[in-house]
Amino acid sequence: MLLPWQQADWARLAQQFDRLPGALLLTGAQGIGKDRFARFVAQSLLCEAPAADHAACGQCEACRWFLAGNHPDYRLLAPDDERDDDKPARKLLLIKVEAVRDIIEFAQLSAHRGGRRVVLVEPAETLNLASANALLKILEEPPEGVHFVLVAHRPRRLLPTILSRCRAFPLTPPAADVALAWLETAGVDNPEIELARAGGAPFALTDGARVPLREKFAAVLAHPDAQAILVLSGELDRAKLALAEPLDWLRKWLHDLLAAGTASPVRYYPDHAAAIERLSHRAPAVRFARFDHEIVALAPYGQHTLNVRLQVEKLLFDYQQLFAGTR
Structure with missing residues (x-):
């Protein structure tokens, strides 16, 4: 159908x-x-x-x-x-x-x-x-x-x-109102926020196990703590995610950081807008752009599921270092 x-x-x-x-x-x-x-x-x-x-x-x-x-x-x-x-x-x-x-x-x-x-x-x-x-x-x-x-x-x-x-x-992506109506019938909680986070792609939200992981990932990005990074990396590894998924979540977060730095609206993580606004002023935009290029370089390995834990740990610790020496 x-x-x-x-x-x-x-x-x-x-x-x-x-x-x-x-x-x-x-x-x-x-x-x-x-x-x-x-x-x-x-x-x-x-x-x-x-x-x-x-x-x-x-x-x-x-x-x-x-x-x-x-x-x-x-x-x-x-x-x-x-x-x-x-x-x-x-x-x-x-x-x-x-x-x-x-x-x-x-x-x-x-x-x-x-x-x-x-x-x-x-x-x-x-x-x-x-x-x-x-x-x-x-x-x-x-x-x-x-x-x-x-x-x-x-x-x-x-x-x-x-x-x-x-x-x-x-194929044409759905209009936001059509996607939201469908997500509501599918029983997705907070459909507006989740649809924004998924970049307007409603089927990305139908796997209920992914939504909590995305939220935990966003929470760590908002407050990059070493212990939280290790715990999250382990959870992603146990979920057998392909590397492409955390890469996508991280790139969307960087997009919002760069947008906030130019007073543009946050697109993907509106519920974390305050944290994104705060972090966007703690490092120069060139650092975010350079880090985004590093993530893009990993795209050819996105379908791999082996060593995801090590890759995610490295990425998140590198992300943490973007703000090193700033307050």
Whole structure:
């Protein structure tokens, strides 16, 4: 089912539904529901009784199979779990070349229902070089009736050759009032504050375990204490977060620090505006900008979950040092 703010995007896509390419790339900010939209596209491609606007009916046998997760003509290509008998499971967060080879074999088979076959790839930027090159071979000449739907939060991290084989379809972020109404029905506490913190991306708030961690992270940034940094780093490590999440939280905080220093409104952490205002005058803006560049340099490692504790500890202690010698 589409989200309330996705109706206009669906109407745009429906106009070209009969002319969809072999590879469609859905792009847009993380947390706006691209995965939900992609699955609806896949279901609609497989639906045997679609509506006039090509939307899946939700009632036919193909739709029931898809919703139950066992449609024979659908495959999901996503990162695998890395497991160790002596350690908790962690996300490897890379799509392996072996998984791509399985998809290629699937794509070369005849459809069970005599219609289309669909492969959803998400997030596409977790393809490593080997798996991306393997996928490229079939994207260059996709078999008849096979559709690849790729989802990317950061499409610039994809190989240029992958990008050139896909038709990009950017999804629109929701208007604030629409997102707030949806969050209220989802039972999110303090939706205005949380939506601001998520940069207007409501789906980033649907994981209830993340919201308390974000708040603890913000509290440490507001009052950077060594003991609190160590405790928080341990909690983030136990939560098995990818490094990208604390990097994102920290960059948003720095954005607000720089904004406050120029008397601009705080965007992401309005409930910490007083602390941000106070801290913005305790160090020159050039320090914040330089630290932000250091964080950006870590972006290529954002999907890693190993050694997150050490990375976060270093970042937070470096952040603490921004204010060293100031009062």
